[in-house]
Amino acid sequence: MSDAEALRRCADLYAQGADRKDKALWNAVLADDCVIEGPGFSISGREANLGSIDMLGQMFRATQHRVHQVVATVAGDQASGETYCTADHLLKDQDAVLSWAIRYQDSWRRVAGEWRFTHRTLIVDWEEVCPVTPKAVG
Numbered sequence: 001m002s003d004a005e006a007l008r009r010c011a012d013l014y015a016q017g018a019d020r021k022d023k024a025l026w027n028a029v030l031a032d033d034c035v036i037e038g039p040g041f042s043i044s045g046r047e048a049n050l051g052s053i054d055m056l057g058q059m060f061r062a063t064q065h066r067v068h069q070v071v072a073t074v075a076g077d078q079a080s081g082e083t084y085c086t087a088d089h090l091l092k093d094q095d096a097v098l099s100w101a102i103r104y105q106d107s108w109r110r111v112a113g114e115w116r117f118t119h120r121t122l123i124v125d126w127e128e129v130c131p132v133t134p135k136a137v138g
Contacts, residue, residue, distance in 0.1 A: 003079065006115045007108060008070045011083045014117065015065035018087075021057050023050045031109055031116040038122030060098075061090040070106075077110035090132070097132050101125040 001009070010029045017025030030046045043049050056063055065087045072081030083104040088097050107119040 003074045007072045007079055010115045010117065011067045011070050015067050018056060018065050019063050021053050023053055026050055026053065029116055031111060031118045034117050036120045039124060061092055064088045079108040081106050095132055096129050098127060098129050100127045
């Protein structure tokens, strides 16, 4: 697998882990010292970031993240770039979806041959709330 494919896979597994509330997937793609930050939050360390999965489950009935493109520059065992994503969040208190247009500013490090996020800055370019007719979520 090329570096570009591996970096894209890292972003895809992160999104899948968020949607499935699967800490093992995030554990596989986050460096021990990973920092994830965004509007109103900054979380340092892999273990602390794994707790974000629990928060997603408490805040939303379900989520769906779609990774659109990953544009990255690799320099040895370091990489930096930008990941575009759309994240839909099925709200708990109403039949509506909160949709975010996201750009992540990403940094990765190759650890034991595997790419891992060392820093993700979540930028929400815009958001919208749309009514939905939810199906059974489970």
